[in-house]
Amino acid sequence: MKKLMNIDEAAAHIKDGMTVMLGGFLGVGAPSTVIDKMIENGVKDLTVIANDTSFPDQNIGKLVVNKQVKKVIASHIGTNPETGRQMNENEMEVILVPQGTLAEQVRAGGAGLGGVLTPTGLGTVVEDGKQKVTINGKVYLVEEALKADVAVIKALKADKKGNLVYDKAARNFNPLMAMAADLVIAEVDEIVEVGEISPDMVMTPNIFVNIVVKGEK
Amino acid sequence: MKKLMNIDEAAAHIKDGMTVMLGGFLGVGAPSTVIDKMIENGVKDLTVIANDTSFPDQNIGKLVVNKQVKKVIASHIGTNPETGRQMNENEMEVILVPQGTLAEQVRAGGAGLGGVLTPTGLGTVVEDGKQKVTINGKVYLVEEALKADVAVIKALKADKKGNLVYDKAARNFNPLMAMAADLVIAEVDEIVEVGEISPDMVMTPNIFVNIVVKGEK
Amino acid sequence: MSDIKAIIAKRVAQEFSDGNLVNLGIGLPTLVANYIPESIEVILQSENGFVGMGPAPEESEIDPNLVNAGAMPVTTLPGAAFFDSAMSFAIIRGGHLDATVLGALQVDEKGNLANWMIPGKKVPGMGGAMDLVTGAKKVIVAMTHTAKGSIKIMKECTLPLTAAGQVDLIITEMGVMRVTEKGLLLEEINPEFTVEQVQEATEAKLIVAEPLKVMEI
Amino acid sequence: MSDIKAIIAKRVAQEFSDGNLVNLGIGLPTLVANYIPESIEVILQSENGFVGMGPAPEESEIDPNLVNAGAMPVTTLPGAAFFDSAMSFAIIRGGHLDATVLGALQVDEKGNLANWMIPGKKVPGMGGAMDLVTGAKKVIVAMTHTAKGSIKIMKECTLPLTAAGQVDLIITEMGVMRVTEKGLLLEEINPEFTVEQVQEATEAKLIVAEPLKVMEI
Numbered sequence: 001m002k003k004l005m006n007i008d009e010a011a012a013h014i015k016d017g018m019t020v021m022l023g024g025f026l027g028v029g030a031p032s033t034v035i036d037k038m039i040e041n042g043v044k045d046l047t048v049i050a051n052d053t054s055f056p057d058q059n060i061g062k063l064v065v066n067k068q069v070k071k072v073i074a075s076h077i078g079t080n081p082e083t084g085r086q087m088n089e090n091e092m093e094v095i096l097v098p099q100g101t102l103a104e105q106v107r108a109g110g111a112g113l114g115g116v117l118t119p120t121g122l123g124t125v126v127e128d129g130k131q132k133v134t135i136n137g138k139v140y141l142v143e144e145a146l147k148a149d150v151a152v153i154k155a156l157k158a159d160k161k162g163n164l165v166y167d168k169a170a171r172n173f174n175p176l177m178a179m180a181a182d183l184v185i186a187e188v189d190e191i192v193e194v195g196e197i198s199p200d201m202v203m204t205p206n207i208f209v210n211i212v213v214k215g216e217k
Numbered sequence: 218m219k220k221l222m223n224i225d226e227a228a229a230h231i232k233d234g235m236t237v238m239l240g241g242f243l244g245v246g247a248p249s250t251v252i253d254k255m256i257e258n259g260v261k262d263l264t265v266i267a268n269d270t271s272f273p274d275q276n277i278g279k280l281v282v283n284k285q286v287k288k289v290i291a292s293h294i295g296t297n298p299e300t301g302r303q304m305n306e307n308e309m310e311v312i313l314v315p316q317g318t319l320a321e322q323v324r325a326g327g328a329g330l331g332g333v334l335t336p337t338g339l340g341t342v343v344e345d346g347k348q349k350v351t352i353n354g355k356v357y358l359v360e361e362a363l364k365a366d367v368a369v370i371k372a373l374k375a376d377k378k379g380n381l382v383y384d385k386a387a388r389n390f391n392p393l394m395a396m397a398a399d400l401v402i403a404e405v406d407e408i409v410e411v412g413e414i415s416p417d418m419v420m421t422p423n424i425f426v427n428i429v430v431k432g433e434k
Numbered sequence: 435m436s437d438i439k440a441i442i443a444k445r446v447a448q449e450f451s452d453g454n455l456v457n458l459g460i461g462l463p464t465l466v467a468n469y470i471p472e473s474i475e476v477i478l479q480s481e482n483g484f485v486g487m488g489p490a491p492e493e494s495e496i497d498p499n500l501v502n503a504g505a506m507p508v509t510t511l512p513g514a515a516f517f518d519s520a521m522s523f524a525i526i527r528g529g530h531l532d533a534t535v536l537g538a539l540q541v542d543e544k545g546n547l548a549n550w551m552i553p554g555k556k557v558p559g560m561g562g563a564m565d566l567v568t569g570a571k572k573v574i575v576a577m578t579h580t581a582k583g584s585i586k587i588m589k590e591c592t593l594p595l596t597a598a599g600q601v602d603l604i605i606t607e608m609g610v611m612r613v614t615e616k617g618l619l620l621e622e623i624n625p626e627f628t629v630e631q632v633q634e635a636t637e638a639k640l641i642v643a644e645p646l647k648v649m650e651i
Numbered sequence: 652m653s654d655i656k657a658i659i660a661k662r663v664a665q666e667f668s669d670g671n672l673v674n675l676g677i678g679l680p681t682l683v684a685n686y687i688p689e690s691i692e693v694i695l696q697s698e699n700g701f702v703g704m705g706p707a708p709e710e711s712e713i714d715p716n717l718v719n720a721g722a723m724p725v726t727t728l729p730g731a732a733f734f735d736s737a738m739s740f741a742i743i744r745g746g747h748l749d750a751t752v753l754g755a756l757q758v759d760e761k762g763n764l765a766n767w768m769i770p771g772k773k774v775p776g777m778g779g780a781m782d783l784v785t786g787a788k789k790v791i792v793a794m795t796h797t798a799k800g801s802i803k804i805m806k807e808c809t810l811p812l813t814a815a816g817q818v819d820l821i822i823t824e825m826g827v828m829r830v831t832e833k834g835l836l837l838e839e840i841n842p843e844f845t846v847e848q849v850q851e852a853t854e855a856k857l858i859v860a861e862p863l864k865v866m867e868i
Contacts, residue, residue: 098564101565113333120569135359136361168417172519206730245722292779293775328520416516
């Protein structure tokens with residue numbers, strides 16, 4: 001039940017070839033300190049699941065530029081030209097997913113559901129090769145649940161048991177990814193005593209969080 | 218945009234034959250004041266979606282005892298013998314659903330998903346007549362999304378725009394039902410000024426809530 | 435002639451009613467916020483996770499965790515609420531959004547929209563666009579009528595679709611076109627253009643409404 | 652012989668490890684909490700919406716919004732967190748629960764469980780049981796070996812199932828039986844009974860482990 005770790009201990013759990021979920025939305029709410037350590041450690045052949053690949057000089061974007069990622073599942077890569085370049089030159093596999101579908105796929109992975117039944121993507125290339133289900137005459141795409149070996153997320157605060165609270169728009173995919181990985185590393189700005197976060201105000205319950213690490217900013 | 222109403226104005230929106238979601242878990246977090254008014258108004262032939270039918274002398278339970286309900290979709294009816302009696306004597310239709318499935322069905326209704334892909338209920342009578350989907354060799358039941366004409370929920374606090382906060386275990390199905398109905402009536406213990414609930418601490422965003430009514434206790 | 439973007443944004447803003455929940459896309463659609471009549475309250479959603487978005491802050495008030503879906507600093511208005519990406523897209527996909535306003539690479543007379551990729555050239559990803567277009571009650575395309583003379587309003591889109599048959603209204607500097615079962619209905623025209631000029635800049639055959647309203651510019 | 656329920660509850664409590672997240676069913680399973688060794692921390696989940704459940708409060712400390720899934724007043728321990736029913740069952744269904752302990756009407760050698768209805772007699776509904784049994788990593792049936800002499804551990808359940816093939820361990824006052832591919836393995840026996848007596852009270856053929864451990868009573 002040792003949850004508090006330093007950055008070296010925490011990042012050592014992320015190994016070559018793993019599937020890693022990374023929180024954040026264009027870098028906002030991204031676990032930058034852990035990602036910097038992943039770059040320093042040089043872990044490679046990663047499959048990254050994230051909303052986007054950020055900017056070339058920031059968090060997830062740097063991982064891509066540093067060629068540590070072999071596959072990305074994301075909704076948007078437009079802000080990082082290097083992702084597009086590696087995709088076009090077949091250096092990296094990129095799977096583009098509608099943002100709402102991605103959010104639900106991650107949630108489904110965490111919730112023990114097989115997938116998501118969504119109308120989004122019907123009549124587009126997104127539906128290629130996917131099952132469909134008709135319910136009350138309406139057609140839905142079956143989008144499969146996503147899970148990861150590790151989720152690295154960012155929160156504003158953790159208590160010493162690992163209960164998390166997020167700040168404003170930095171919440172985004174973080175609480176969803178906290179549910180969907182075998183190991184969850186939460187980078188936080190502040191670590192507080194148990195009891196300082198009211199049980200009603202916890203946004204991610206401690207039971208999902210394996211490791212808490214203090215971020216560098 | 219008039220959200221604050223008195224109990225008479227609010228309950229007048231609930232009419233004969235409607236499908237009504239009612240929050241609460243064995244009466245905890247149930248909108249008792251609005252339900253009492255529904256009993257006084259004598260609305261009938263209701264289809265009620267709720268976790269359970271509570272106890273005979275409390276909230277949803279009283280609606281059943283008073284024979285205002287023609288159909289119930291719930292996970293548990295054991296604490297209200299009158300529900301079982303009406304079911305056995307074909308006075309009321311009862312559809313029993315696993316609790317986790319019911320929660321996701323309501324959420325799916327609110328989230329624009331066609332339904333839920335769950336392993337729960339496989340190999341039991343719950344699967345009778347339902348579609349199945351196989352994903353990566355695992356079989357899942359297709360449980361259809363649920364929606365309602367009206368959801369009547371209970372919260373601790375609302376601000377004057379309708380942002381809601383719940384108290385402890387009284388949260389349960391309330392935030393889910395708030396998403397899944399054409400009209401949402403929130404009964405609350407306390408109404409506060411806009412700004413008193415921090416935007417980070419809102420549990421149900423105001424955009425889901427049509428009517429706020431102050432409960433009698 | 436006044437600024438083209440302003441003409442379009444101003445006209446789009448007239449489509450909203452008091453209490454509407456609206457999502458404005460990146461770029462031109464963002465400008466619409468500046469023209470919402472003061473007599474009505476329109477709640478803006480940002481798909482990275484909040485409702486109640488306000489205008490850009492003063493330099494000194496910038497909060498790195500408070501940005502819109504294009505990563506630009508914004509503010510919140512009283513009554514705002516933050517949530518995670520699953521909730522954000524439950525709002526979008528679940529039909530809780532009264533309108534979404536977004537740009538297009540191409541749009542056609544069947545209401546098909548293409549705005550997320552140019553094969554072999556530019557593949558930014560769909561982000562939240564597919565969910566927005568699928569889920570919103572009213573889909574408004576706001577864009578310049580042509581791309582430097584090259585036609586964007588087609589008989590049939592040639593680029594990969596964002597969604598099939600979801601567009602309701604197309605608003606450009608030349609006029610307002612509604613997608614109907616019979617085709618594109620030109621409802622309003624900018625008095626600086628003739629019907630012939632609008633048709634010339636449009637591949638789809640325009641049906642001219644009678645009476646043809648004059649667009650306020 | 653000491654109290655039968657205490658024997659069972661005490662033995663079940665030995666199945667947990669430090670840091671485990673556990674759901675205890677209503678009735679006998681609830682008693683298990685009293686016997687968890689002080690050397691380990693076990694987090695209790697209550698499916699109506701929280702983790703970190705503590706013991707029953709003093710009369711004066713009862714909070715109507717803080718009850719367990721059987722509507723009995725409870726308390727929370729430091730680090731507790733409340734959430735809605737969808738999150739509660741995401742935890743349960745998503746495999747985040749280390750163990751669930753619940754009673755049975757019947758259980759059989761294939762790990763099938765029946766505990767939610769007796770056709771034509773009693774139909775309380777499945778509540779959360781189907782999700783708990785489907786989702787928990789370890790399913791422990793804790794019950795008296797027979798119902799006043801009538802047999803409950805069957806070759807094959809005759810009552811409608813709660814779930815097929817999900818039970819891992821059966822703990823009664825007579826012993827501990829593990830569901831294996833070959834059938835029910837009697838691993839431990841209460842020294843007050845003989846193997847013959849246990850077999851006589853059991854329809855399924857018991858495989859006797861070697862060595863057969865003595866149950867601590």
